[in-house]
Every structure is written in C-alpha cells, then in structure tokens.
Amino acid sequence: MDRRLSMSLAVLCLAGAAVAYSAAQPTGPSADSQDARVARGRYLVNAVGCVDCHAPKEFGPAGPVPDAARSLSGHRQELALPPAPAASGPWIASTTGELTAWSGPWGTSFAANLTPDVETGLGSWSEEEFVATIRTGRTRGRGRELLPPMPIPAFQHFSDADLRAIWAYLRSLPPVSNRVPQPLPPPGAN
Amino acid sequence: MLSRERAAGGALTLALAIGMVALLIGCGRAPAAESGTLPPTLAATGLYSDFAARTLADGVIAFSPQYPLWTDGATKRRWIALPPGTSIDASDPDHWRFPPGTRLWKEFAFERPIETRYLELGTDGEWRFASYQWAADGSAAPLAPECGVRGAATTPDGVRFDVPSRLDCLACHRGGADVVLGFGALQLSGDRDPLALHGGPLPDGALDLAELVRRGLVRGLPEWLLATPPRIAAASPRERAVLGYLHGNCAACHNASGPLAGLGMDLAASLREDATKRAAPPAALSTTVGVESRFALQDASLRIAPGAPEQSVLARRIASRHAAQQMPPLGTRVVDSHASQTIAEWIRADLVPAASR
Numbered sequence: 163m164d165r166r167l168s169m170s171l172a173v174l175c176l177a178g179a180a181v182a183y184s185a186a187q188p189t190g191p192s193a194d195s196q197d198a199r200v201a202r203g204r205y206l207v208n209a210v211g212c213v214d215c216h217a218p219k220e221f222g223p224a225g226p227v228p229d230a231a232r233s234l235s236g237h238r239q240e241l242a243l244p245p246a247p248a249a250s251g252p253w254i255a256s257t258t259g260e261l262t263a264w265s266g267p268w269g270t271s272f273a274a275n276l277t278p279d280v281e282t283g284l285g286s287w288s289e290e291e292f293v294a295t296i297r298t299g300r301t302r303g304r305g306r307e308l309l310p311p312m313p314i315p316a317f318q319h320f321s322d323a324d325l326r327a328i329w330a331y332l333r334s335l336p337p338v339s340n341r342v343p344q345p346l347p348p349p350g351a352n
Numbered sequence: 353m354l355s356r357e358r359a360a361g362g363a364l365t366l367a368l369a370i371g372m373v374a375l376l377i378g379c380g381r382a383p384a385a386e387s388g389t390l391p392p393t394l395a396a397t398g399l400y401s402d403f404a405a406r407t408l409a410d411g412v413i414a415f416s417p418q419y420p421l422w423t424d425g426a427t428k429r430r431w432i433a434l435p436p437g438t439s440i441d442a443s444d445p446d447h448w449r450f451p452p453g454t455r456l457w458k459e460f461a462f463e464r465p466i467e468t469r470y471l472e473l474g475t476d477g478e479w480r481f482a483s484y485q486w487a488a489d490g491s492a493a494p495l496a497p498e499c500g501v502r503g504a505a506t507t508p509d510g511v512r513f514d515v516p517s518r519l520d521c522l523a524c525h526r527g528g529a530d531v532v533l534g535f536g537a538l539q540l541s542g543d544r545d546p547l548a549l550h551g552g553p554l555p556d557g558a559l560d561l562a563e564l565v566r567r568g569l570v571r572g573l574p575e576w577l578l579a580t581p582p583r584i585a586a587a588s589p590r591e592r593a594v595l596g597y598l599h600g601n602c603a604a605c606h607n608a609s610g611p612l613a614g615l616g617m618d619l620a621a622s623l624r625e626d627a628t629k630r631a632a633p634p635a636a637l638s639t640t641v642g643v644e645s646r647f648a649l650q651d652a653s654l655r656i657a658p659g660a661p662e663q664s665v666l667a668r669r670i671a672s673r674h675a676a677q678q679m680p681p682l683g684t685r686v687v688d689s690h691a692s693q694t695i696a697e698w699i700r701a702d703l704v705p706a707a708s709r
Contacts, residue, residue: 304682
C-alpha cells in the first residue's frame with residue numbers, strides 16, 4: 163500500500179476512534195477509588211488510541227508495536243529525521259513509521275511525552291493543567307495550541323471525571339526521560 | 353524570487369494550516385465557578401448612566417497603563433469602578449487586593465468599538481469574566497457567547513480579530529496571583545516611560561497612581577512608592593521600555609507565583625523593594641539572559657543570547673505568529689513589529705556577550 167495512503171488512513175482511524183468514543187457512553191471501570199480511577203484511565207487511554215501516536219514503536223514481524231519499556235514517552239528524542247516530504251495534490255499530511263511525528267500544513271508536530279518525568283514529561287504538571295489542556299486545546303490551558311493530529315475536538319467531549327481518570331493513569335506510569343523536539347513551523351512561516 | 357505558482361501554493365498552505373489548527377480549538381467547558389450570572393448587556397453592567405449618549409456612570413474612573421498589552425493594533429479604553437466607600441489595599445505593591453463589587457471594563461476598537469471586556473468581583477470573592485460585542489451601528493452590546501466570536505473584526509493588517517472565549521480570558525487572568533492586569537502601581541505610575549511601546553501620555557480624564565491615592569481609592573501603598581513614583585530601574589532607557597513591555601505583555605503568565613512558575617522565567621517587574629537601591633539584576637534579566645530555554649529551536653537554545661537576537665528564543669517567539677511557536681500564544685495574530693524590533697535591537701546592542709566582557 164502506498165505509504166502516504168496508509169498514513170492518511172491512520173489519521174482517519176485516529177479521528178474515527180476518537181469521534182466514535184465521544185458518540186457513545188463509555189463502559190468500563192467506574193472511577194470511585196484511586197485504583198478504580200487508574201483502571202478506568204488505562205481503559206480510556208487504550209480505547210481512544212493514545213498509544214497510536216504517543217508510544218514509540220518497535221518493528222517486528224507483525225509490524226510496528228508499542229515499545230513497552232518506553233511507555234507513552236512520545237517521539238524519541240534521538241530519532242533524527244530528514245525534512246518531511248512536501249505535500250502533493252490531495253495528500254496533505256505524512257507521518258513516520260512510528261506515528262510519533264506528523265507533517266502537514268501546520269508544520270511538523272511530535273507526540274508529547276505523557277509519562278510523569280519531571281524534566282521532559284508531565285511530571286511538573288497539575289491535574290488542573292492537564293484538564294485545561296484538553297478543554298482549551300492549549301498546553302497547560304494557556305500555552306501554545308496543540309497541533310494535529312491531536313484530536314482535541316473529540317476529546318473535549320470527555321467528562322471531567324474521565325479526564326481525571328486518564329490523568330491518574332498517566333501519573334501511574336513509570337517516568338521516562340525523553341525530551342521530545344518542539345514543533346516546527348512549515349517552511350516559510352514566521 | 354518565488355514564482356507566482358509557488359506563492360499561490362504558499363498561501364493555500366498557510367490557509368490550510370490556519371484552518372486545521374483552528375479546527376482544534378473548540379469551546380470547551382468553563383469551570384462552574386466562572387459561569388455565574390453575568391449581566392446580559394454592557395448597559396446592564398453599569399458602565400454608562402446613559403448608554404445611547406455613552407455617558408459614564410458616576411464613580412466610573414478611566415485609567416491607562418503605561419505598558420499596554422499588544423492586541424494587534426486595537427485602540428483601547430479602560431475604566432474601573434469601586435463600590436462607594438471602598439478602596440484597594442495596595443500594601444503589597446505587586447499584588448493589589450480589590451474590594452468585592454469591583455468592576456473593570458476594557459473597550460477594543462478598530463475604527464469602531466468591537467467589544468468591551470468586563471471583570472467583576474462578586475461578593476462571594478469570585479471573579480467573573482465576560483465580553484460584550486458591539487453591534488456595528490453601536491446601538492447595542494450584548495453578552496458574547498462563552499465560546500467567543502471568531503472574526504468579530506478585521507485588523508488594519510487584514511487579519512481576523514476574535515472576541516476571546518471565557519477560557520481564553522482565564523488563560524491570562526488566572527496566570528498568576530493577580531486577576532486584574534494592567535491596573536497596579538507600576539502601570540499607573542505618574543513617572544510614565546516616554547519610550548513605552550504603544551504607550552503615551554496619560555489620556556484626558558484618566559487617573560494616575562498619585563491621584564488614586566489622593567482620592568482614597570488606593571490605600572496602604574508603601575512609603576517609598578508614595579515619595580517617588582515607581583519606575584523600572586534599568587541600564588538604559590531602551591532596557592526600561594523593554595522590561596516594561598515584557599511586564600505588560602508576558603508577565604501575566606511568566607511570573608514567579610502562577611501555574612507556570614516552574615518554568616523559572618519571571619518577567620514581572622516587582623516593586624516589593626526599592627528597585628533604585630537594588631544590587632541584584634531584575635528577575636526579567638536573571639531568568640532569561642544566558643539561560644537555557646526549554647523551547648530550544650534548531651539554532652537558538654538560550655532564552656536571550658546577549659548580542660544575538662536571532663539566537664534568542666524569546667525574541668524569535670515574539671516575532672512569530674505561527675501556532676507552533678508564537679508568543680504570546682493567544683490574543684494576537686499580528687506580530688508587534690515595533691516591539692519585536694526594539695527587543696532585537698536591545699539584545700544586539702545593549703546586552704554584552706560574556707566573552708566580550
């Protein structure tokens with residue numbers, strides 16, 4: 163299959179998963195206790211496909227699979243990339259095989275480190291900042307806009323309880339030191 | 353030179369980029385504490401005694417910060433009203449405490465009024481935020497939607513101007529210890545900075561710090577600020593203006609007390625001690641000049657690289673309006689060219705690289 167076609171389908175799958183989730187009442191563990199919150203957060207993270215972009219991948223006979231040792235640590239800092247291919251015709255976006263770096267009209271974006279590492283992940287964030295990030299589409303609720311393919315419009319349908327459950331699960335992950343590159347504007351943009 | 357086709361392609365790409373990023377930003381949900389009952393119209397806020405004639409109500413006072421926030425060239429007017437018999441506690445000169453019932457307004461205009469933003473401190477101690485969008489003929493100004501209004505006006509540069517969402521209001525007004533921005537001892541000082549970017553003399557009818565104190569509206573100000581109007585101590589007049597600009601445009605979020613304090617970048621100009629007698633450099637310098645940025649760009653790793661604005665992340669981000677790196681990250685779509693050039697020149701000419709000392 164053409165690489166860009168497969169990647170475009172991946173974008174559609176991501177958006178589809180998120181929208182499908184938002185359209186239905188979720189089922190799964192309730193969020194009564196901390197353990198239950200973590201369990202529900204794990205369920206939600208897996209259900210809406212956070213690992214698709216935020217987990218580095220290993221490549222094997224079955225294709226790319228999440229690297230369990232790196233958890234949800236985002237785009238690998240050591241992965242040096244050549245410039246993204248130019249858009250052509252209706253193909254406006256492209257991604258890497260790990261799905262952790264994406265390029266399109268918005269520039270190049272890299273999946274964030276969601277583990278609780280203080281220096282490179284969400285370790286210095288508060289629960290309120292995480293919730294505000296999803297509510298506003300801005301880092302910590304007041305920083306730069308989150309860029310595609312992060313499906314913010316769909317995720318804004320999460321309830322506060324769901325977002326807190328996701329936060330509880332993310333805080334339960336082992337911290338992984340991985341400084342994800344900052345996004346790049348498209349060529350020629352100031 | 354770009355070919356016409358390439359130029360057109362660039363414009364299309366830019367439009368797509370803007371569109372795709374815009375798709376990301378939805379309304380979200382405001383915290384319940386912020387969504388209390390708000391006046392349905394600007395007239396109902398009490399700004400005017402006669403809305404049609406635009407006659408200000410008794411007790412409404414005009415003010416003008418010397419270091420204004422850049423909002424893409426909008427003309428702004430500001431007012432405050434305190435409940436009768438109350439005053440502002442200024443004993444902490446950096447963090448004034450306002451009495452319940454305080455109301456503030458800020459009008460944004462591009463040839464005509466577009467919106468008037470409103471802050472109100474309830475008797476429950478909660479601040480409420482609103483914006484009122486003016487009808488084109490000025491006949492009414494109803495409460496704007498909580499999600500804001502995209503494309504409420506067009507700036508002189510032909511760029512879209514939006515009425516902010518309630519959550520965008522919180523991004524700045526909940527970014528530090530102070531909900532009220534632009535109304536404090538430094539901003540209202542009678543010793544106004546003649547080089548303040550987009551500043552200017554005090555408008556007719558506006559009150560400065562000394563007059564607010566004389567009228568008993570501001571109480572408890574430390575003695576040294578009563579004796580000498582506050583000003584930023586700086587190595588040069590240009591540095592004073594730059595530090596004032598950073599205070600007025602960046603310190604709402606980049607301060608030592610708010611949610612982003614962990615970044616260790618404090619651009620607020622503090623008045624807690626007499627700056628003219630202070631030996632240490634102000635925080636806006638000590639936390640930026642020669643300090644590694646967490647937002648390193650490909651060819652810029654320091655927040656401010658003395659002598660090299662092109663290698664200074666702060667200068668680069670202020671000069672950008674791309675979603676990936678612009679600063680401020682919201683409330684503006686047009687680069688403040690005057691400020692960007694002044695800051696670049698300050699870094700280039702006034703800050704000496706360590707190797708040259």
